[in-house]
Amino acid sequence: MSYTLPDKLRTTVVGSYPYFPEAIKAFQLRKRGDRGPEYETLVREATKKAVMDYLDAGIDILADGEQRREDMAVFFAEELGGFEISEPVRIFDNVYFRKPVITGKICWKHEITVEDWRYASSLAAGRPMKVTLTGPYTMFSWSFDKFYGDMRGVILDLAEAYRKEIEVLARAGAIFIQIDEPALSTRAEKRDVLVAGEAFEIMFGGLDNVKRITHICYGRLERLFPEIMDFPIDQYDFETKNRNYELLDLLKEYSFDKELALGVIDVHNSRVETVEEIMNGIARGLELLPPEKLYIKPDCGLKRLKRETALAKLKNMVKAAGRAREELA
Amino acid sequence: MRLHAGICGSFPRPPALRKAFDDLSEDRIGEGEFKRILMECTRDVVRLQEKAGMTILTSGLLLWHDLFRPFTRGLEGLEAGRLIRFFDNNFYYRCPTIIRRIRWRKPITREEVQEAKKSSRELVKAIIPGPFTFLKLSENRFYASEDELLDDLIEALMAEVGALKDSADLIQVDEPSLVDPELGRAERLRGVDIVNEFLSRLGIPSDKVVVATYFNLDPERYATLLDLRAGLHVDLKSTPTEADLALREHVFDGPILSLGIIDSRSIYPEDPREVVYRVKTYMDSISPETLIFSTSSWLDYIPYNEAVRRLDALGRILAEAEVRFI
Numbered sequence: 299m300s301y302t303l304p305d306k307l308r309t310t311v312v313g314s315y316p317y318f319p320e321a322i323k324a325f326q327l328r329k330r331g332d333r334g335p336e337y338e339t340l341v342r343e344a345t346k347k348a349v350m351d352y353l354d355a356g357i358d359i360l361a362d363g364e365q366r367r368e369d370m371a372v373f374f375a376e377e378l379g380g381f382e383i384s385e386p387v388r389i390f391d392n393v394y395f396r397k398p399v400i401t402g403k404i405c406w407k408h409e410i411t412v413e414d415w416r417y418a419s420s421l422a423a424g425r426p427m428k429v430t431l432t433g434p435y436t437m438f439s440w441s442f443d444k445f446y447g448d449m450r451g452v453i454l455d456l457a458e459a460y461r462k463e464i465e466v467l468a469r470a471g472a473i474f475i476q477i478d479e480p481a482l483s484t485r486a487e488k489r490d491v492l493v494a495g496e497a498f499e500i501m502f503g504g505l506d507n508v509k510r511i512t513h514i515c516y517g518r519l520e521r522l523f524p525e526i527m528d529f530p531i532d533q534y535d536f537e538t539k540n541r542n543y544e545l546l547d548l549l550k551e552y553s554f555d556k557e558l559a560l561g562v563i564d565v566h567n568s569r570v571e572t573v574e575e576i577m578n579g580i581a582r583g584l585e586l587l588p589p590e591k592l593y594i595k596p597d598c599g600l601k602r603l604k605r606e607t608a609l610a611k612l613k614n615m616v617k618a619a620g621r622a623r624e625e626l627a
Numbered sequence: 628m629r630l631h632a633g634i635c636g637s638f639p640r641p642p643a644l645r646k647a648f649d650d651l652s653e654d655r656i657g658e659g660e661f662k663r664i665l666m667e668c669t670r671d672v673v674r675l676q677e678k679a680g681m682t683i684l685t686s687g688l689l690l691w692h693d694l695f696r697p698f699t700r701g702l703e704g705l706e707a708g709r710l711i712r713f714f715d716n717n718f719y720y721r722c723p724t725i726i727r728r729i730r731w732r733k734p735i736t737r738e739e740v741q742e743a744k745k746s747s748r749e750l751v752k753a754i755i756p757g758p759f760t761f762l763k764l765s766e767n768r769f770y771a772s773e774d775e776l777l778d779d780l781i782e783a784l785m786a787e788v789g790a791l792k793d794s795a796d797l798i799q800v801d802e803p804s805l806v807d808p809e810l811g812r813a814e815r816l817r818g819v820d821i822v823n824e825f826l827s828r829l830g831i832p833s834d835k836v837v838v839a840t841y842f843n844l845d846p847e848r849y850a851t852l853l854d855l856r857a858g859l860h861v862d863l864k865s866t867p868t869e870a871d872l873a874l875r876e877h878v879f880d881g882p883i884l885s886l887g888i889i890d891s892r893s894i895y896p897e898d899p900r901e902v903v904y905r906v907k908t909y910m911d912s913i914s915p916e917t918l919i920f921s922t923s924s925w926l927d928y929i930p931y932n933e934a935v936r937r938l939d940a941l942g943r944i945l946a947e948a949e950v951r952f953i
């Protein structure tokens with residue numbers, strides 16, 4: 299099966315999709331240390347449903363819905379060397395979460411995402427399947443460090459580990475590789491941005507057979523400019539709808555001319571955006587970039603929405619991109 | 628100079644209490660049983676502090692979901708609203724929402740402070756949210772003027788402090804908003820005025836009150852804090868370079884200085900010798916009658932087992948300081 303991507307206004311997703319009941323069951327098994335055949339079957343069932351929904355919506359570049367990952371940092375911490383998982387930490391009221399703890403030198407031990415990518419690709423009806431990795435700066439920010447005592451050391455070792463994963467993914471044929479760095483916009487100071495840049499250099503430097511993407515959202519994206527534009531990144535995936543596309547003015551100011559994955563769906567709001575509304579968003583993006591460089595997608599992962607809402611939003615998004623393409627033709 | 632060690636505020640809830648909260652909310656236990664577990668855990672946490680060598684103890688604030696919750700529940704006129712991020716932490720508080728006139732009815736935190744006092748021979752510190760931070764982080768849906776609001780709020784907090792006077796050796800007024808980077812200088816100065824007004828109306832000697840700030844210390848903000856007419860707690864770990872400059876650039880001549888030198892948001896091991904060495908280098912610009920070695924802020928940001936280790940480090944810092952400061 300092969301699928302020809304449209305040459306303009308390609309649609310995609312950031313990664314996560316609402317968890318299916320099978321995924322929730324799988325999390326419970328994983329928590330008990332049970333990663334046997336039943337666990338694998340549940341994860342695959344959930345992944346299949348997520349991919350099917352993305353296909354049903356008509357997305358061009360898919361993702362696996364991250365049905366295996368209950369937490370985007372803990373998941374990688376459990377697979378990389380050098381991490382343990384903390385005792386519960388309170389987040390509000392009497393609600394707790396566990397954080398990764400760095401207790402040794404961080405290293406890549408085995409393939410983490412390749413098998414899931416292969417499986418999801420096999421369901422994708424020939425459409426490209428994106429892989430998402432939780433970036434080094436975010437892993438550092440969301441972990442406790444008991445070993446390094448030095449942000450840069452942690453981040454660069456994480457980047458080295460991810461480089462290995464990315465190389466394996468590239469050899470397996472993955473084209474769209476996305477580093478998620480939501481923490482980068484929360485409290486990154488200039489020195490942090492520079493370290494993140496070094497990390498991207500390690501992860502993506504000299505790779506020319508993949509589409510190098512980063513997703514960053516919320517917080518203060520503006521603080522990452524202009525340094526971030528020099529990172530070895532082909533496509534910047536930003537949250538823009540939530541802040542009424544203000545970010546586009548900033549990008550214009552910096553003469554941004556790389557590929558932009560434009561957030562046109564608010565993932566924190568259950569209201570389904572109308573096709574016209576999304577088309578207006580796309581029009582905003584087209585003021586900045588030609589349609590070949592503009593990808594259309596939600597602001598962020600969809601996991602916090604109800605499945606029906608997520609699907610309805612995506613369907614309108616695909617419709618809007620289609621109509622915008624017709625208007626351009 | 629007297630040396631002390633003590634945590635800044637809360638201690639993480641012990642596993643038994645975590646469970647008791649869930650059991651209570653799902654009706655597996657009643658209020659009485661919950662209370663019994665709460666008091667038992669309070670005693671445990673007090674003993675842990677004592678055992679680690681703390682000389683100023685808190686109740687651990689085990690019942691406090693956040694800085695305001697006992698007060699949003701215990702004061703008249705308030706309710707707990709939506710969850711809001713507490714400064715730049717992955718921790719959320721429920722916004723105190725003012726829906727009627729604020730009034731103090733009965734002691735809110737006295738019981739836990741009394742329990743701490745009964746369980747130990749060391750000094751006990753009681754904690755209340757300060758009026759400025761309360762004002763800044765709450766939502767007013769009732770008062771037409773902020774002055775009226777503040778007046779009632781200050782009145783209510785004064786009544787609570789009045790109820791604590793007999794059991795607490797030290798009162799800590801938490802005012803993290805005084806160093807909030809989002810606030811401009813004018814607002815900060817107004818904050819200091821509000822807190823000073825509160826302190827003067829409290830009428831407690833300045834060596835019995837500490838105003839606690841945490842996160843985001845820098846020289847400009849620190850200079851403003853020096854006008855407070857009370858002891859001061861500052862966080863030296865959240866912005867270490869700026870905080871270090873602050874302490875060297877400005878002279879502190881208040882009665883009590885509490886230095887948050889153990890990071891309450893990290894679990895990276897601290898070297899007691901290094902910490903004491905660093906604090907000694909501040910001695911040119913600080914000369915309080917009482918110097919307290921403390922955690923940078925509350926300990927809710929790390930797991931219980933790690934907080935126990937933090938306590939231990941603080942105890943070793945005091946022991947080291949007692950040798951080095953002579």
Ligand SMILES: [Zn+2]
Binds near residue numbers: 480515597599
């Ligand atoms: Zn995101």
